[in-house]
Amino acid sequence: MPQLKLETLSIGSLEKIALDVPPGEVICLSGSSGSGKSRLLRAVADIEPHNGKISLDDKEQNKIPGHQWRRQVMLVPAQSAWWYETVGEHFNKPMDEALKVFGFPAEATGWQVSRLSSGEKQRLALIRALSYEPSALLLDEPTANLDVETTNKVEKWLLAKIQKHQYPVIWVAHSKEQIQRVGSRHFEIQGSHLVEREISQ
Amino acid sequence: MSVIDLTWWQLSLAAALVVALAICTHIARLQLGKPLIVAAVRTAVQLALVGVILEALFAVGTLLWVSLLGLAMLLFAGQQVVSRQKYRLRGGWSFAIGTLSMLVSAFSVTILSLVVLIGPQPWYQPQYSIPLLGMLLGNTMTGVALGLDRLTESMRRSSDIIENRLMLGETWRQASIEFRRDAMRAGLMPTINSMAAAGIVFLPGMMTGQILAGTSPTVAVKYQILIMFTIAAGTGFGTFVSVGMCAKHLFDQRERLCIDRLKELKSP
Numbered sequence: 001m002p003q004l005k006l007e008t009l010s011i012g013s014l015e016k017i018a019l020d021v022p023p024g025e026v027i028c029l030s031g032s033s034g035s036g037k038s039r040l041l042r043a044v045a046d047i048e049p050h051n052g053k054i055s056l057d058d059k060e061q062n063k064i065p066g067h068q069w070r071r072q073v074m075l076v077p078a079q080s081a082w083w084y085e086t087v088g089e090h091f092n093k094p095m096d097e098a099l100k101v102f103g104f105p106a107e108a109t110g111w112q113v114s115r116l117s118s119g120e121k122q123r124l125a126l127i128r129a130l131s132y133e134p135s136a137l138l139l140d141e142p143t144a145n146l147d148v149e150t151t152n153k154v155e156k157w158l159l160a161k162i163q164k165h166q167y168p169v170i171w172v173a174h175s176k177e178q179i180q181r182v183g184s185r186h187f188e189i190q191g192s193h194l195v196e197r198e199i200s201q
Numbered sequence: 202m203s204v205i206d207l208t209w210w211q212l213s214l215a216a217a218l219v220v221a222l223a224i225c226t227h228i229a230r231l232q233l234g235k236p237l238i239v240a241a242v243r244t245a246v247q248l249a250l251v252g253v254i255l256e257a258l259f260a261v262g263t264l265l266w267v268s269l270l271g272l273a274m275l276l277f278a279g280q281q282v283v284s285r286q287k288y289r290l291r292g293g294w295s296f297a298i299g300t301l302s303m304l305v306s307a308f309s310v311t312i313l314s315l316v317v318l319i320g321p322q323p324w325y326q327p328q329y330s331i332p333l334l335g336m337l338l339g340n341t342m343t344g345v346a347l348g349l350d351r352l353t354e355s356m357r358r359s360s361d362i363i364e365n366r367l368m369l370g371e372t373w374r375q376a377s378i379e380f381r382r383d384a385m386r387a388g389l390m391p392t393i394n395s396m397a398a399a400g401i402v403f404l405p406g407m408m409t410g411q412i413l414a415g416t417s418p419t420v421a422v423k424y425q426i427l428i429m430f431t432i433a434a435g436t437g438f439g440t441f442v443s444v445g446m447c448a449k450h451l452f453d454q455r456e457r458l459c460i461d462r463l464k465e466l467k468s469p
């Protein structure tokens with residue numbers, strides 16, 4: 001069971017962040033816009049230069065090549081990019097079951113990328129990331145462009161996957177309700193450090 | 202066969218044609234008169250200077266002077282590559298990559314064709330080496346400049362795509378393959394087109410020049426084919442090396458995209 005561990009991580013205005021993410025747990029992260037939530041995730045995914053130590057189990061981030069780290073510690077950005085003609089070409093393996101859960105027809109893999117709406121892109125980006133079978137997940141506002149009903153569906157599906165594969169997860173979320181529904185713990189960025197918040201029931 | 206020399210007043214008649222064109226465009230308010238005249242004067246002055254230098258070089262003909270002229274041409278070509286970029290790498294890297302790739306392609310292909318293919322005595326005889334190097338450098342320079350410009354421009358525009366591909370665990374090579382492929386194509390297309398159209402759409406300049414100078418068309422054609430092939434090889438390898446090095450330099454040792462290593466050239 002993989003455990004994600006951040007020690008003395010510094011990036012941007014954030015300093016000496018320490019955070020343990022046990023397997024199967026969702027750490028929710030909130031903070032005002034510009035507080036550095038996304039950059040924190042980018043540092044954990046090693047897509048941006050940073051200081052400090054990050055490890056997945058006994059594997060240290062800077063001891064393995066960047067692309068191998070990112071294949072395991074998968075970041076799903078708030079805005080996804082698409083580069084091939086059709087949706088299906090972006091998947092690492094067929095994801096029929098996930099497409100069905102999200103209400104896509106089976107032929108969605110043949111859809112033109114240029115005609116996707118922002119909500120469709122957001123759901124498909126999650127499916128794409130999981131098709132690579134990562135070991136940990138970093139989610140940057142994964143339901144920002146979705147309506148209430150779809151948000152519930154996506155949350156349920158993600159939580160089921162997280163339970164099944166025991167992913168450690170850092171989930172950037174804004175709404176208190178969502179944090180209550182998905183979070184094991186909740187941290188808020190205040191200035192240069194994280195403050196733990198009670199998850200009120 | 203002897204060559205009919207041109208007198209200076211005959212050349213000035215040709216110049217009169219350019220002046221007439223400039224006057225016409227001026228009257229038609231097309232605003233091309235001035236740049237046309239400036240370019241024409243530059244051609245005359247630069248070529249006259251080269252003529253003087255080549256006359257002197259042919260008279261001396263030592264390896265040292267041939268190498269010095271070759272080096273000067275190389276550095277000038279490197280400068281030209283940089284000046285044609287919309288986005289440059291910080292810290293002189295564009296110049297370094299451009300110059301190095303032309304050094305390993307244009308120079309080695311020139312030396313190879315001199316020593317192995319043409320075989321003048323001595324091998325660096327300026328009558329052969331300097332025109333050959335000049336043609337190779339000129340074409341390689343265009344290929345390298347086009348390739349680098351396409352690469353940096355497209356990678357900058359699509360940095361979100363590259364980063365998203367990195368996030369899915371692709372290596373820097375996988376994440377940049379489409380951009381490197383397009384850049385290679387942009388650098389090589391002019392050469393491929395000119396090889397495909399040579400002799401049908403146009404008569405290549407060197408061959409025309411040799412025929413005018415009295416060489417038999419068969420010999421001129423053979424030289425032209427040799428030049429076309431060496432230009433293709435020089436341009437291809439030069440573009441290949443420069444695009445590969447530039448793409449690599451846009452990622453750090455952790456394979457992160459470093460698009461801030463590019464700076465936009467302020468247009469004057």
